[in-house]
Amino acid sequence: MSYYNTTAETGNILDNAWVKTANQDELVLSIFIKNRTVVFTPHEIQSILRDDYEKLFPITSVRRSINTLTKREALEKTTTKRKGGWGRSNYCWKYKE
Numbered sequence: 747m748s749y750y751n752t753t754a755e756t757g758n759i760l761d762n763a764w765v766k767t768a769n770q771d772e773l774v775l776s777i778f779i780k781n782r783t784v785v786f787t788p789h790e791i792q793s794i795l796r797d798d799y800e801k802l803f804p805i806t807s808v809r810r811s812i813n814t815l816t817k818r819e820a821l822e823k824t825t826t827k828r829k830g831g832w833g834r835s836n837y838c839w840k841y842k843e
Contacts (some may be wrong), residue, residue: 750809761826776813778841785838789830806833812839813831 777794778786786794792808795801803811815821822842830836 770774770801770807771811771814771826773799773801777798777817778815778821782841782843785824785826785840787828787830787836787838790828 750813750818773795774791777791788805788809791812792803792805795803812821816823816839819842822840824840825836826838828838
């Protein structure tokens with residue numbers, strides 16, 4: 747399950763939220779697949795989504811997608827860190843071959 751129903755939504759609202767997060771997960775995964783040898787921070791993925799796909803996802807949603815894809819073993823967390831948003835170090839992820 748990639749949508750965390752913290753607001754106790756039901757019916758069509760909940761169904762639509764699940765579809766939206768599944769589509770977001772697939773879009774995030776496609777970025778990693780297209781760039782198999784590149785590592786990305788969540789903030790870098792958020793920038794690509796904004797600049798290349800005109801999608802404005804909050805950083806928390808991008809992180810949720812990355813964590814979901816990591817649990818599915820589609821992505822792998824690396825030991826590489828880079829500056830991300832707010833000047834803080836962020837781990838990088840890569841596509842898991």
